[in-house]
Amino acid sequence: MRTLLVLLFGFCVAAHAQSPAEKRAATDRLLDALKVAPDERAATGLESELEQNWLRSGSPAVTLLMSRGLRTMQAGEDDEAIDSFSDAITLQPDVAEAWHRRALARYHAGDVNGAIHDLEETVKLEPRDFAAFRTLTDIAEAREDWKGAYAAWQKVMELDPKTRGGAERLRVLKRKAVGEET
Template identity: 25%
Template sequence: MNESKINALLENLKQPDEILRRQATHQLWKIWFEQKGTTGLEKIRQAEVWLQGGNSREAEGVLTQLIEDLPDFAEAWNRRAVLYYITEEYDKALADCKQVIELNPIHFGAIHGMGLCYAAMGDLSAAIRAFRQALEIQPYSVENQRLILECTSQL
């Protein structure tokens, strides 16, 4: 990954211009999904088709194999975290989110996902910390701001 390009995109996430932020967000997701070229991207898409078709076990199998083949592919871990979150396997989702962040500390999606997992597991203080951490990268994220308020009101 081109570090200077990523740093510029991260700076764009902090700008007041909504279009600039949206473009930066899109570009970062594109970089993350395409990190391992077409092979990795095709496997992620295959898993998404299985998941959308209601076959989470097949999707999990595809993503687990992809992680075994490419253990440094952060987005494979993130997609499996999403799958685990959807299937309410929050401990597994949280573990995968943590692995994503280990591989890609600026992955705001995984940090947000950690917050969602903590909230679902009833650890609202940890959820708030995660959403705040995500806001450090994406300070204009209305979703993270809203979730902080929701969790705070439940404490």
């Protein structure tokens, strides 16, 4: 365990060697590249890089809390994950990914309203967070809110036009939302 903590601490220090302006510039470049990705494979790679950037966008302490939250969420311990993400938000409320991850944990725990609130905060902080709009789509679909799901997926496609299966999902949601064949 001690070795893992030392490695994780080293990773966090290296990840945070960039200034906030450099981190933001890197994220902006990746988001710009995502909009013009030539195919799904390229988009998937960019999505992964963005996710990693967003997970490491906070201070070293916030990054550790995010890692802990992800581990506990993967273990199905949603309440503990919510606590870790809440602690990250308390320390640094401007980290959009902390809000997004807490939204996912809340949704898995059955707190749909809490999840929606956290997603609203996520997109206030990062209006180009395609993953947050993807999560909004999933929640709307589960509630059979087809117009909401369609609107959220349109935003995903605006931000990430080559997302895997995106065009087909857009057609299906449009058909359910407005009854039109595409």
